Structure formats: C-alpha cells, structure tokens
Amino acid sequence: MKTIIYLKGDATSPQASGIKIIAHICNDIGGWGKGFVLAISNRWPEPEKAYRGWHHLRAENNFALGNIEVIKVEPYIYVANMIGQCGIKTSRSAGVPIRYDAVEACLDKLAEEAKLLNASVHMPRIGCGLAGGKWEKIEPLIEKTLLSNDIDVYVYDYE
Secondary structure, eight states: OOOOEEEESOTTSOOSSSEEEEEEEEESSOOOSSTHHHHHHHHOSHHHHHHHHHHHTGGGSOOSTTOEEEEEEETTEEEEEEEEEOSOOOTTOOSOSBOHHHHHHHHHHHHHHHHHHTEEEEESSTTSSTTOOOHHHHHHHHHHHTGGGTOOEEEEEOO
C-alpha cells in the first residue's frame, strides 16, 4: 500500500505532475473566511463561490456532512470542498467541530473522484486546524480511503 508523502510548503501549490486535487475541510453552516480557505481564495475565486452557492441552495442539493464538491480551477488542478465539520468553534462551544465519520465519508467520495480523474490528492493536515481534529485520527482515514485505492497523497506542512 502507498504511504502519505509529507512535504514542507503550500498545499495550494501542489508539487507533483499530472492532475491534482487539493482537498480541504469545510463546515456545514456556510462559513468561509478563516484558516486554509483563505489561501484557496487568494489563489482562485471559484471554490468559495461554489461553496457559497452550494450552501445557499442546500434545500435543493446534497450540502451536508460527508459530502463533497470538486471544482476545476486550472487545467490540471481541482479543489475538493469536503464538509467534515459541524458548525464552528466558538468561545461558548463544548467539544470540537470535526466529525470523523463525515471526514471518512468525504474521503471515500474523494477517492472515487481521484480515480475518475487519475489525480493525486494534496492537502494540509485536514481537520486539525480550526476544526479541532487530531492527525492521529485523520491519518488512518486517509490510509483506509485514499491510499488503499492506490491514490498518491501529499500532505503539506506550511512553513
């Protein structure tokens, strides 16, 4: 089985050839404006626009925990908005917003998309920033869903 390739750098500048999908975690309340999404928005307007439209029309679509949308932003680069976070962390909230079962469902769907596109997957340490998750819980989900499907996965630690 493949293993995760860890790199230092910016996940919005994927370091591989061929088709690439940049994956990240979104919340289920339509909020976009903190964390890694800012780096995405600084490079491409399409993922934020798609996410906000997806949320706006949520009564008519599949906008919910465990679902993803994949947006083409360049000829060989896509961004996967993955809803794996329930709400956002506030000073009054107990617990963390990450939902590991939803992240796993998102990664299962991402594996299907990556196979269809013959793409590698690139990400920061998803779910471990504002969502409050633990990498030791996320990493096995990546192994189970992406690596077991022979998909190249690159995880970036921003310097």
